Amino acid sequence: MPLQDFMQLISVDDHLIEHPRVWADRLPAKFRELGPHIVEVPRAKGGPPSQVWEYQGKTYPQIGLNAVAGKKPEEYGIDPSRFDEMLPGCYDPVQRLADMDLDGVEAALCFPSFPRFAGTVFLEGDDRDVALASVTAFNDFMLDEWCAAAPYRYIPLVILPLWDIDLAVAEVHRTAAKGAKTLAFPENPYPLGLPSIHTDHWAPLFSVAEEYDMPLSLHFGTSGQSPRPSPDGPLAVSISLFSCNSMYALSDLLFSPVFHRHPRLKVALSEGGIGWVPFMLERADYVWERHRFYQNVNQDHRPSELYYKHIYSCFIEDHHGLSSRAEVGLDNILWECDYPHSDSNWPNSRKVAEEVFTKIPDEDVHKIVELNARRVFNFPRAGK
Numbered sequence: 001m002p003l004q005d006f007m008q009l010i011s012v013d014d015h016l017i018e019h020p021r022v023w024a025d026r027l028p029a030k031f032r033e034l035g036p037h038i039v040e041v042p043r044a045k046g047g048p049p050s051q052v053w054e055y056q057g058k059t060y061p062q063i064g065l066n067a068v069a070g071k072k073p074e075e076y077g078i079d080p081s082r083f084d085e086m087l088p089g090c091y092d093p094v095q096r097l098a099d100m101d102l103d104g105v106e107a108a109l110c111f112p113s114f115p116r117f118a119g120t121v122f123l124e125g126d127d128r129d130v131a132l133a134s135v136t137a138f139n140d141f142m143l144d145e146w147c148a149a150a151p152y153r154y155i156p157l158v159i160l161p162l163w164d165i166d167l168a169v170a171e172v173h174r175t176a177a178k179g180a181k182t183l184a185f186p187e188n189p190y191p192l193g194l195p196s197i198h199t200d201h202w203a204p205l206f207s208v209a210e211e212y213d214m215p216l217s218l219h220f221g222t223s224g225q226s227p228r229p230s231p232d233g234p235l236a237v238s239i240s241l242f243s244c245n246s247m248y249a250l251s252d253l254l255f256s257p258v259f260h261r262h263p264r265l266k267v268a269l270s271e272g273g274i275g276w277v278p279f280m281l282e283r284a285d286y287v288w289e290r291h292r293f294y295q296n297v298n299q300d301h302r303p304s305e306l307y308y309k310h311i312y313s314c315f316i317e318d319h320h321g322l323s324s325r326a327e328v329g330l331d332n333i334l335w336e337c338d339y340p341h342s343d344s345n346w347p348n349s350r351k352v353a354e355e356v357f358t359k360i361p362d363e364d365v366h367k368i369v370e371l372n373a374r375r376v377f378n379f380p381r382a383g384k
Contacts (some may be wrong), residue, residue: 009350010373012336023138035056065113066343067340093145097149099229103351111219116222117219118184119135120162157184158172245272254307270336274333277313278324
C-alpha cells in the first residue's frame with residue numbers, strides 16, 4: 001500500500017556539509033586565521049588539489065565525509081575531497097530542498113559535518129575564545145541561513161560549547177530565542193574527557209533543555225568511539241555494530257539519575273535503529289529487578305518505564321523493529337533518511353518507505369513518519 005498523500009515524511013537524521021564561507025563570513029576578523037577555513041592541498045595521485053578544513057593550525061582532511069548521495073555502492077569508499085565532487089544539495093539549503101522534493105521528503109533535521117555531529121571538534125585546539133566563536137558562528141549559519149531558507153522544512157539543530165557548562169547554557173538561551181528546536185549532545189561525553197552523565201555536571205544544561213522543551217539529539221559515534229572487536233577486522237564489522245553505540249547510550253541513561261532529576265527531558269537516539277530496543281528493555285528490566293538493591297540505582301521506576309517516557313528511537317530500514325513496533329513504542333519511533341550518507345536511499349526514500357511500511361496500518365505509519373517528529377521537536381506544519 002503506498003504512503004497516503006497526506007503523510008509528510010520527516011527525516012530526523014540528515015547531514016549538511018558546511019560551505020567554505022560558513023565561518024569566514026561570521027567570525028570576527030581576529031579569529032579568522034585560527035577559525036575553520038578551507039585550504040587546498042595537493043593530491044597524492046595528482047589531479048585537482050583537495051579542499052580540506054584547517055582549524056587552529058590542524059588540518060581536517062575530509063570535507064565531505066560519506067557524502068556519497070547519487071553514487072553507486074561501488075564508489076561509497078571514496079569520500080569527496082572537493083565541493084564540486086558532491087551534490088550541491090549537500091552544502092546549499094535551496095538545492096537541498098530540490099533533492100528532498102525528488103526524494104519525497106518534506107522536512108529534515110540536519111547534523112553538522114566538519115564540527116562532527118555534536119560539535120566535538122571544538123573541544124580541540126588551545127584557544128577557547130576561537131572555539132566559542134566558531135560554535136556560535138555555526139549556530140548562526142544553521143539558524144539564519146540553512147533553516148531560514150525554508151523554516152517549515154528544516155528542523156533547527158544547534159551545537160554547544162561542551163567544555164564549559166555555563167557557556168553551553170547561555171548558548172541554549174541565545175539559540176532558543178532564535179528558533180532552535182533541538183540540541184546535539186554526545187551519546188557519551190566521558191570518552192571525550194568530559195564528565196559523565198552520572199555526575200551532576202550536566203544538570204544546568206538538562207534543566208534549560210527542559211525549560212525550552214528541546215530534545216537532546218544523540219547521534220551514534222558522537223562519543224568518538226565505535227565498536228571494533230578486532231583491530232584488524234574490516235570496517236564492515238564496525239558499521240554492522242554501530243547500533244551498539246546507541247544501546248550503550250540507552251543503558252547508561254536508563255540507569256543514570258538523569259531522568260529522575262529531569263522528568264521532562266527528551267532524548268532522540270539518531271541512526272541507532274529500533275529492532276534491538278525490545279530486547280534491551282527486557283534485559284534492563286530483568287537486571288533492575290535483581291540487582292538494584294545493592295547499587296546506586298533508582299528503586300522506584302523500571303528502565304522500560306523511563307524509556308517510554310523519555311527516549312525516541314530512530315531508524316532508516318528495520319523490518320524486524322517495525323514488526324515489534326508495539327514493544328518499541330508507537331509513540332517512540334522516528335523515521336530518518338540520512339542524506340547524503342551511504343545508508344540513505346536517496347532519491348528513492350519515499351518509494352523504499354512504501355515498501356517498508358507495506359503491512360503497517362496507516363495510523364501507525366503516519367505517527368512514525370511524521371506525527372511523532374512534529375510532537376517531539378515542536379515542529380508544526382506550515383500554517384499551523
